Amino acid sequence: MATLHTVNKSPFEKNSLERCLSTAKDGSTILFIEDGVYSAVKGTKVSSSIEAALGKHNVYALKPDVTTRGLSDNMIDGIELVDYDGFVDLAAECSKVQSWL
Amino acid sequence: MSEAIKKFMYVNRKAPYGTVYALESLEVVLIGAAFDQDVSMAFMDDGVFQLTKGQDTGDTGVKNFSPTYKALGDYDVNKLYVEKESLEERGLSLDDLMPLTYEDEDDDWNEKPSIKLVSRSELTDLMEEQDVLMNF
Numbered sequence: 402m403a404t405l406h407t408v409n410k411s412p413f414e415k416n417s418l419e420r421c422l423s424t425a426k427d428g429s430t431i432l433f434i435e436d437g438v439y440s441a442v443k444g445t446k447v448s449s450s451i452e453a454a455l456g457k458h459n460v461y462a463l464k465p466d467v468t469t470r471g472l473s474d475n476m477i478d479g480i481e482l483v484d485y486d487g488f489v490d491l492a493a494e495c496s497k498v499q500s501w502l
Numbered sequence: 503m504s505e506a507i508k509k510f511m512y513v514n515r516k517a518p519y520g521t522v523y524a525l526e527s528l529e530v531v532l533i534g535a536a537f538d539q540d541v542s543m544a545f546m547d548d549g550v551f552q553l554t555k556g557q558d559t560g561d562t563g564v565k566n567f568s569p570t571y572k573a574l575g576d577y578d579v580n581k582l583y584v585e586k587e588s589l590e591e592r593g594l595s596l597d598d599l600m601p602l603t604y605e606d607e608d609d610d611w612n613e614k615p616s617i618k619l620v621s622r623s624e625l626t627d628l629m630e631e632q633d634v635l636m637n638f
Contacts, residue, residue: 411517411548413592436520439551444593465561469519471554471568475593484561 403429405495408437409502412447417501422454430495432488433462433480437501438472441480448477455479463488508633509540514549516638518567519559524552525567527638532570535577542581542632543574544625546588549638553584553599553617568600575604580616587622 406425412418418440425431431454433440440451441462454460455477464482467473476482483491492498512531516523527543535541545553552571559566574580582602589595602616620628629635 409520411520413548414517436517436548439517439548439592442593446591448593466519469557469559469562469564469566470517470551471556471558473556475598 403495405429405491405498406431407498407500408433408440409435409500411436412440413445418447418450421499421501422450424499425454425458427457430459430461430491432483432491433460433466434488435463435466438462438466438470441467441477442472442475443477444475451477451480461487461491507538507540509631510534510542510634510636511629511632512541512543512636512638513629514543514545514552514638515547517548517551518557519562519564523638524549525565527636528567528570530636530638531574531579532577535574535579541579542583542628543579544583544585544628546585546622546625548588548592550584550588550592550594550599553582553602554594555598555600571600571602575602575616578604580604580606580614581618582616583618583620583625583628585622585625586619589619 406421408421410417461481461483518524557568603613605611
């Protein structure tokens with residue numbers, strides 16, 4: 402079973418996203434939560450790395466954290482939004498969770 | 503007894519919600535506004551995210567403090583310097599930010615924008631002019 406990787410830090414402030422992307426195996430799942438959702442914004446200096454990751458991983462962002470920050474209209478295409486129940490489902494479906502703090 | 507007016511700049515470098523820095527800064531600015539100093543705010547790095555339009559905290563249940571920035575103009579805090587390079591690195595432009603304004607008492611109370619886009623080097627110069635820098 403695949404690993405669920407969560408990232409909760411801004412990619413502009415910490416290297417959590419970078420380490421996640423360089424470590425996660427192809428086919429694993431990545432979920433952006435809290436300030437990690439800034440990784441999912443279009444047209445940023447990290448968006449090309451996310452677009453590349455979309456071909457190798459299932460990429461999700463936690464919708465309540467996206468709407469809280471006013472980012473709903475600025476998301477990279479192909480990132481799926483999940484609510485808290487969806488977060489639980491992902492954690493249950495995956496064999497383990499790696500939290501990139 | 504009148505004291506000399508000092509130039510205070512509040513430097514904001516953190517995204518809202520993930521940490522408490524942004525909210526704390528805003529509260530300190532509003533408290534400080536009572537002391538009749540020359541106050542400005544700078545937004546750089548992830549601090550620019552504090553000013554984005556359309557923040558809606560209904561689903562997370564945290565306090566949405568973004569409307570409070572709209573009150574700053576009424577407290578004579580009307581110099582909000584936003585660093586252009588930080589916006590661009592984050593895929594944002596001025597249109598993505600809340601339209602914050604103040605009424606200019608020296609110009610027949612005309613409504614004017616509080617947000618001023620500045621380059622990194624312009625911001626350096628502005629910081630150099632200050633008497634006090636407060637960092638959040």
